Amino acid sequence: MANSVFLLFLGLYLISLIGNLSIIIAIWLDKRLHIPMYFFLSSLAFLDIWFISSTVPKLLTILAYNNKIISMSGCILQLYFYVSLGTIEFYLLAVMSVDRYVAISHPLRYRLIITNKVCLWILLLSWVLGFITFIYPTVLMFGLSFCGPYEINHFFCDSSAVVKISCSDTRQFDMVFASFASAVILGSFCLTLISYCNILFTILMIPSTKGKIKAFSTCTSHFTVVSLVYGSAIFIYVRPVESSSPNLNKIVALLNSVMTPVLNPFIYTLRNKQVQQVFREIRKKLVPNKSSLLK
Template sequence: IFMSFLFLFLSRKINQIVPENQTQFNEFILLRFSEKPEQQGPLFGLFLGIYLVTVVGNLLIMLAITFDSHLHTPMYFFLSNLSFVDFCMVSTTVPKMLVSILTENKAISYVDCLVQMYFFMAFAALDNFLLAAMAYDRFVAICHPLRYTVIMNPRLCGLLVLLSWIISILNTLLLILNVKQLSFCTDQEIQHFFCDLSEVLKLSCSDTFITYVLLYFAAGLLGMIPFAGILFSYAQIFSSILKVPSPQGKYKAFSTCGSHLSVVSLFYGTGFGVYLCSLVTHSSWKKTVASAMYAVITPLLNPFIYTLRNKDIKNALRKLISRISSFE
């Protein structure tokens, strides 16, 4: 409901400020994974299953953290926000693709394409910042354990999340407003299953130099700074762990950041995979598969990584399921 409201609100706002040179340009055509009719049914079932599991998994984590007072700590506060962002990110792309397969209508309106681009890029940027905040949380917990509660106070945690939202929203809005000024040629086919900015720019018959500069500047600055912060945090963490004398102490210290490190590896690994794939191959199908790993599979696996590796989350989920069962 929240996502639907935001989508409709932003669609109306963008529709009100679409420039006159776009009045005759109404829609794009999103190319699917396969054009073979016999493969549409299995693809629909596959992505519907992935979407439902992703939504349920992330919602369960959010509910478990909300209703279990033992999980009201900075680490799980960031995790609940990450689960919410993953839920929103997958909801910006997969439902449209499912409707496209079901109705055999590959068209997406110009305004809806802009809105989809906006939400996807904003949530991807939020994922980046939240992972950096979680890395800082683990750095303080392991390197400064005695000052942890003082440093990672609720005010700082809330401020980190708020700044992440503000920076992501403003940065993405700047890019979308710049794209809105472009004119598009007669070729309307986007070589993707959703409105990816780099693919949309290829269809423009305007000068896209400024847009590309903004895109690479934003990706470099807002992408590499959080990534550098994560690398610095883990360099300090590993340095502190190596100083622990007992093997059990080292294992205990490392296990507290194992889940986060796995999620970071998955997020940046698939992200760099999409970038490298776009450089080394001209196959639109391979690029689409690589993007699906980043946009769909990563939000799917995150709940499993934290659930399978975290006893606190497992216990909270058991309590939540028991509470739900008692109401029945």
């Protein structure tokens, strides 16, 4: 059983790494993809590599060697990187939804509004703010006392699991962490929802039925991932700690921390016809056809 679970997570991890790395390489090799939309997608791909790597490698170690030991400082740092990278993803999803709104609703002014310079500044701000946001809650956690039993009921150091093994008064930490998490998740979700509502309204105004179906197809797949990310995060973090079920939290956390980085490359980028064309051209350069080899 443990071997099959190990192979499952190893397979998902490798799929995520290969998919996201392929996107980054394709975008940076082809100058036709050096536009804001693909800069956002390459940043999301880079983020997903680190996001899934913040939890899955340790999980694989546990499954392979039954090594369940992690230092307290290592545990808190894992939590910090997990929530920080997750925060950056929320910021990026909100920014990307606004980018798509501008592209669909104001196509003639898109390149004037979202320039490469503006795109790079937005990306830099998203990453910096993402790593800054949860510094204070992390400092508060370092101030907690832990007096055993030192056993976390989770597959990584999630905040709800860590505070349960603390013998300190965790009310201040719970309030601060929940406030920060709610502000990040609900704030970015509202911006994303407003953008998609405006996109939907614009799509309904398209006179061509074929154009509507194409636009709906793209937006539906994007909104599926957005719903998965925000739905799982709201379920785990925007609720009172007392009402949470540890086992249910673990299942939902798997969707958020593992499945999202696996699905993002396929839904956001690999279905894109322009990206597919770039991959075909790269493949032709790397693998010459038989007729050229016979000459």
